[in-house]
Amino acid sequence: xxxxxxxxxxxxxxxxxxxxxxxxxxxxxxxxxxxxxxxxxxxxxxxxxxxxxxxxxxxxxxxxxxxxxxxxxxxxxxxxxxxxxxxxxxxxxxxxxxxxxxxxxxxxxxxxxxxxxxxxxxxxxxxxxxxxxxxxxxxxxxxxxxxxxxxxxxxxxxxxxxxxxxxxxxxxxxxxxxxxxxxxxxxxxxxxxxxxxxxxxxx
Amino acid sequence: xxxxxxxxxxxxxxxxxxxxxxxxxxxxxxxxxxxxxxxxxxxxxxxxxxxxxxxxxxxxxxxxxxxxxxxxxxxxxxxxxxxxxxxxxxxxxxxxxxxxxxxxxxxxxxxxxxxxxxxxxxxxxxxxxxxxxxxxxxxxxxxxxxxxxxxxxxxxxxxxxxxxxxxxxxxxxxxxxxxxxxxxxxxxxxxxxxxxxxxxxxx
DNA sequence: TGCAATCTACCGAACGATCGGTAATTTAGC
DNA sequence: GCTAAATTACCGATCGTTCGGTAGATTGCA
Numbered sequence: 001x002x003x004x005x006x007x008x009x010x011x012x013x014x015x016x017x018x019x020x021x022x023x024x025x026x027x028x029x030x031x032x033x034x035x036x037x038x039x040x041x042x043x044x045x046x047x048x049x050x051x052x053x054x055x056x057x058x059x060x061x062x063x064x065x066x067x068x069x070x071x072x073x074x075x076x077x078x079x080x081x082x083x084x085x086x087x088x089x090x091x092x093x094x095x096x097x098x099x100x101x102x103x104x105x106x107x108x109x110x111x112x113x114x115x116x117x118x119x120x121x122x123x124x125x126x127x128x129x130x131x132x133x134x135x136x137x138x139x140x141x142x143x144x145x146x147x148x149x150x151x152x153x154x155x156x157x158x159x160x161x162x163x164x165x166x167x168x169x170x171x172x173x174x175x176x177x178x179x180x181x182x183x184x185x186x187x188x189x190x191x192x193x194x195x196x197x198x199x200x201x202x203x
Numbered sequence: 204x205x206x207x208x209x210x211x212x213x214x215x216x217x218x219x220x221x222x223x224x225x226x227x228x229x230x231x232x233x234x235x236x237x238x239x240x241x242x243x244x245x246x247x248x249x250x251x252x253x254x255x256x257x258x259x260x261x262x263x264x265x266x267x268x269x270x271x272x273x274x275x276x277x278x279x280x281x282x283x284x285x286x287x288x289x290x291x292x293x294x295x296x297x298x299x300x301x302x303x304x305x306x307x308x309x310x311x312x313x314x315x316x317x318x319x320x321x322x323x324x325x326x327x328x329x330x331x332x333x334x335x336x337x338x339x340x341x342x343x344x345x346x347x348x349x350x351x352x353x354x355x356x357x358x359x360x361x362x363x364x365x366x367x368x369x370x371x372x373x374x375x376x377x378x379x380x381x382x383x384x385x386x387x388x389x390x391x392x393x394x395x396x397x398x399x400x401x402x403x404x405x406x
Numbered sequence: 407t408g409c410a411a412t413c414t415a416c417c418g419a420a421c422g423a424t425c426g427g428t429a430a431t432t433t434a435g436c
Numbered sequence: 437g438c439t440a441a442a443t444t445a446c447c448g449a450t451c452g453t454t455c456g457g458t459a460g461a462t463t464g465c466a
Contacts, residue, residue, distance in 0.1 A: 016415080031321075034237045038452060050454080051416045059452065118234075153399060159384070159392045166373035167366060174365055181362070189362045196356060197396045201404030219441080241426060253428080254442045262426065 017055045020045050025066045025109045033063055033116040063116065064124050070109045071131045077102045079138060088145035089199070095139065096168060096191050103172035104183060111169040139164055146198070153200050160198060167194055220258045223248055228269045228312045236266055236319040266319065267327050273312045274334045280305045282341060291348035292402070298342065299371060299394050306375035307386060314372040339364055349401070356403050363401060370397055 023044040027036045038059060042052040056062050078098045085091040103110050114132065117125050139161045146152040171190050175183075226247040230239045241262055245255040259265050281301045288294040306313050317335065320328050342364045349355040374393050378386075 032235065032237060034235060048417055050418075053453070054415055155396060156388070156392045159389065160396060162373065162377055163370060163393070163396055166369060170365065170369035170373070185359070186362065189359045190366070193358060193363060193366055193400045197400035251443060256427070257441060
């Protein structure tokens with residue numbers, strides 16, 4: 001799971017820099033941005049605080065890179081493959097499946113850390129928020145198509161979009177702490193729950 | 204909105220101590236526990252850091268009191284009145300309405316801060332988590348009754364409970380940041396969305 | 407092939423700032 | 437004159453960051 005420009009070849013051993021970012025992301029997911037110190041990150045990769053600064057330029061820049069990397073992965077794993085699905089209902093179902101899987105398996109970097117956006121400079125905040133809105137647009141578009149074909153319940157598309165996103169990040173959060181459950185069951189139930197909220201009851 | 208044992212009479216001017224806790228809660232909601240410094244809180248109420256310590260015993264204890272106070276209010280505003288409603292469907296609807304209103308209006312102390320539980324000592328964490336579980340039980344019980352009377356879709360009650368809680372805290376979070384919308388509309392849509400996810404379609 | 411020059415990856419030490427918290431002291435109100 | 441409330445003046449620890457320096461590998465040139 002390589003970070004920043006230093007994307008090592010897929011099968012090669014991870015760069016030291018990549019290891020640093022990986023460890024940082026893990027710690028920040030667990031304890032938040034403010035709650036994670038540079039010393040901790042350094043210790044996690046067996047290095048001095050000073051040594052770390054050979055790989056990073058600042059703590060804030062680190063967060064920006066981690067967030068952008070998370071969005072890259074989101075696009076790679078979820079957005080891109082899902083765009084190919086024509087039927088909006090199936091597209092939505094797959095989006096949720098893939099995104100929850102991504103959240104649960106590849107660490108929760110995806111979303112949990114997005115609550116820490118405010119630690120970035122304003123312009124950097126805009127950059128990330130823009131990418132998130134693109135992702136929201138994907139969901140909104142599926143809902144719009146469903147509405148066009150008459151399959152959607154009468155509802156506010158904006159609010160529904162937020163509920164869908166919220167449900168997915170929620171699932172990832174429980175999974176991370178105490179709430180243990182079979183992953184496949186959890187995903188299936190969540191998709192069913194959400195689709196029931198969205199679609200007209202079958203005739 | 205009085206805090207700790209120093210609950211001033213409902214119509215009286217708020218105690219200085221209450222003001223301190225109020226400001227602290229507000230700041231912590233905005234910037235997190237770790238992101239809020241004692242000096243900031245002191246400044247917010249026009250006091251020195253040292254002066255603050257006349258009113259509080261420690262930062263951690265402050266968090267515990269804020270969390271417990273939030274649960275007190277939750278019980279006062281939501282739990283207690285809702286328990287009186289016999290029909291489980293209406294009980295659930297009212298629970299959601301009241302809780303979202305409480306979240307949005309009385310500050311988001313209720314839930315936003317519960318992600319900061321880990322800053323407490325383990326035994327204090329248990330104390331708060333216990334109170335939250337009691338609240339979950341209220342929702343679970345409504346779902347159980349709905350299932351008994353055959354009104355509930357076939358679903359996992361535990362997972363559904365989490366989704367309901369998650370939706371409510373989610374709504375409060377959006378409301379707090381950029382996502383602006385008419386409060387009544389937001390509540391109505393959320394309740395409708397959730398009930399559609401839960402109940403069998405009407406015959 | 408040999409050797410100097412350069413680069414990578416790290417270290418120990420220290421910077422100013424801020425953290426949560428304390429002791430002694432002054433001020434304000436009954 | 438007593439108590440409560442707030443002050444000034446600190447403490448040790450830690451924060452993110454920068455410094456000068458160095459062992460070891462890599463490169464350029466004769």
